Amino acid sequence: MPVHPDSAAAQYVQAKDYARIGVADHGHGILGSFRERQPPFYQTGMTEMEALQIALQTGKSSTLHLPLGPYGAHENAGVGLSMATALVRLTYGEMVLISGAAYCHVNGDNPPDFRALKDHACFPGTVVSICLRRKEIERCHEVMAEARQRLGLQLPTSSDNLFES
Amino acid sequence: MKTVVLTEHFDGDFLADGHLANKFRFCEIEPLFTMHEQVVFDFQGISNITDSFANGLIGNLAELHPAIFSDKIRFRNCTLAVRSALQLAIALGLQRARSRA
Numbered sequence: 001m002p003v004h005p006d007s008a009a010a011q012y013v014q015a016k017d018y019a020r021i022g023v024a025d026h027g028h029g030i031l032g033s034f035r036e037r038q039p040p041f042y043q044t045g046m047t048e049m050e051a052l053q054i055a056l057q058t059g060k061s062s063t064l065h066l067p068l069g070p071y072g073a074h075e076n077a078g079v080g081l082s083m084a085t086a087l088v089r090l091t092y093g094e095m096v097l098i099s100g101a102a103y104c105h106v107n108g109d110n111p112p113d114f115r116a117l118k119d120h121a122c123f124p125g126t127v128v129s130i131c132l133r134r135k136e137i138e139r140c141h142e143v144m145a146e147a148r149q150r151l152g153l154q155l156p157t158s159s160d161n162l163f164e165s
Numbered sequence: 166m167k168t169v170v171l172t173e174h175f176d177g178d179f180l181a182d183g184h185l186a187n188k189f190r191f192c193e194i195e196p197l198f199t200m201h202e203q204v205v206f207d208f209q210g211i212s213n214i215t216d217s218f219a220n221g222l223i224g225n226l227a228e229l230h231p232a233i234f235s236d237k238i239r240f241r242n243c244t245l246a247v248r249s250a251l252q253l254a255i256a257l258g259l260q261r262a263r264s265r266a
Contacts (some may be wrong), residue, residue: 059260071191073225075183075217077257083174083216123185146247162255164205164241 018093018133026125029100030055037062048102051115056097056104056112058082058151079151084130085112086147087138091136099126167201169194172210183217190222197254198230198237209242217253227258234259 006025012021027033031051034042041054050130054060061078063085068074081097088095088106095106101122117123137143148154171180174189197204206223208214227234239249 006239069187073187073190073229074219075187075221076255076262077216077220077224079253079257080216084255136208141245144253148256150251153253153260155252155256155259159235159252159255161240162235162240163243164239 004049012134016133018131020129020131022127022129024125024127029124029126033062036131037066038077039063039065048100049116052099052102052104053096053112053114055099056081057113058153081128082151083147084128087137087143087151089131090143090146090150093130093132093136095131096129097127098123100124112139166203166205167197168205168207170207170209178210178212180211180214180218183215183221186218186221187225190225193264194222194226198233200239203237203239205239205241207241208244208247213246213248214250216241216253217248221254222254222255223251224254224258224261228261230264231259231262 006026006027008021008023010022011020012018028036029048029051031046031048034046034051034054039060041060059078059082061074061076062072063076066076084095084108087093089109093106093110094106094108097104098117101117101120103115103117106111106117172178172253174193175185194204197230226238230237234255240248243251
């Protein structure tokens with residue numbers, strides 16, 4: 001069986017002033033990852049669409065329940081997809097996430113739309129494609145802060161003191 | 166006070182490897198916590214970091230030492246992108262600490 005490399009691509013479209021970023025792998029897919037690692041929220045019989053819906057929730061990761069590694073802490077936090085979704089919605093961008101036979105489409109500030117691929121189509125892995133308008137992300141610091149707020153990830157007020165000029 | 170200059174420990178101006186960050190935290194930074202009143206991370210020369218890197222290094226520090234984190238840690242010479250990633254990692258780390266308490 002041929003081994004497909006993971007891939008990433010990016011494109012800036014000057015005429016429309018937006019950037020597209022795409023990342024794809026040929027792994028087990030999101031449901032496959034849940035099935036393999038059995039996080040607490042996994043249930044037998046879960047569909048790929050249900051797995052996508054969970055993956056977009058803040059703090060949901062297939063690895064956080066696993067025993068800690070040699071350095072006594074996890075490296076990921078389960079917020080990548082939820083932050084990406086919040087950023088896309090805040091900046092009126094677009095995101096498509098495909099995993100197995102299901103996909104999720106985020107268009108502008110609309111809630112994510114989860115569907116099954118048509119005609120029993122299936123991607124052997126996971127694809128994320130994000131399109132962001134440059135003018136909407138110029139103040140990335142403020143947009144990130146707003147995205148954090150949307151996800152309920154508040155910094156203590158004392159955190160301003162942490163950053164020296 | 167101990168200043169940790171990131172470019173002395175990592176190659177390049179984009180720090181992306183969360184596993185390396187976690188290892189660095191465990192092997193190099195945790196011992197400094199007991200030895201120094203304050204630890205300053207100097208990001209001079211670093212243009213951006215991934216969320217994985219920020220979480221592996223800083224988010225886990227916040228989670229493991231929530232009571233003293235704000236007094237002990239300072240950041241210097243952060244770009245806006247680095248600052249955003251660090252703030253997210255800190256928020257997540259402190260949230261995990263609260264949920265474990």
